[in-house]
């Protein structure tokens with residue numbers, strides 16, 4: 001069975017262009033054919049934001065989707081080719097209560113790609129379905145983050161890597177702007193507020209989604225497209241709405257995506273009405 005049969009209705013299906021390529025070829029292409037759009041962007045984010053440091057033990061969170069599978073392979077390549085920094089990797093996959101076919105697809109893909117995942121169960125789908133029917137996505141994301149941090153900590157890791165990429169960053173920025181009226185982006189790393197000595201890192205920060213899709217489809221892999229069993233059929237995705245909006249904007253403003261991304265680096269504090277820091281609100285008039 002192909003996973004298009006089990007995906008939610010609102011999910012985009014990534015259909016491979018051809019049969020699965022041999023693993024050695026997939027690995028080689030990451031650093032050769034996709035050097036500019038994947039490998040260099042991954043290493044640049046790591047360097048710019050010091051995402052990987054000496055002695056780190058990093059829990060790489062694998063959902064089985066295209067983004068986190070690529071992230072796993074990039075980390076494995078980094079370990080192979082980087083001689084300077086000593087770091088260790090754990091690959092963790094949380095089973096929130098997947099359909100058995102989804103779980104099998106996850107396991108089979110990871111076996112083929114030689115990603116040694118540690119799967120653990122959380123029962124999140126069941127809990128969310130029972131106690132948070134009206135806001136399942138919010139609750140699910142919160143519980144998922146907690147479950148991943150706990151597992152990472154249990155394995156002795158000091159960092160948790162998530163597969164958010166460039167487009168997730170700009171979509172989040174616009175979601176905040178349009179739906180909550182604030183300016184807030186997604187950061188490349190942050191300290192956990194609930195788990196001491198744990199950091200969250202996003203090494204795909206500079207990587208564009210279209211290049212991840214191209215790589216995955218060219219590799220011949222069927223990723224998990226949308227494994228949600230709770231909300232997928234109930235709600236349309238606001239993120240999808242932002243994605244479409246950005247595509248429209250790019251037709252007339254080709255660099256719109258890059259400008260949204262860079263705007264979070266170029267905030268002019270002399271032309272800002274108000275801001276929040278550590279839960280405290282400030283107005284520019286406080287400093288007038």
Ligand SMILES: Nc1ncnc2c1ncn2[C@@H]1O[C@H](COP(=O)(O)OP(=O)(O)OP(=O)(O)O)[C@@H](O)[C@H]1O
Nearest residue numbers: 061062063065066067068092093094161162163164
């Ligand atoms: N069940 C899970 N087990 C482990 N990690 C997860 C799981 N679900 C999500 N993650 C992590 O959180 C990141 C963001 O999750 P989200 O659901 O937004 O992913 P996505 O955009 O569909 O990415 P992916 O293609 O990797 O699934 C994933 O890239 C992955 O690193």
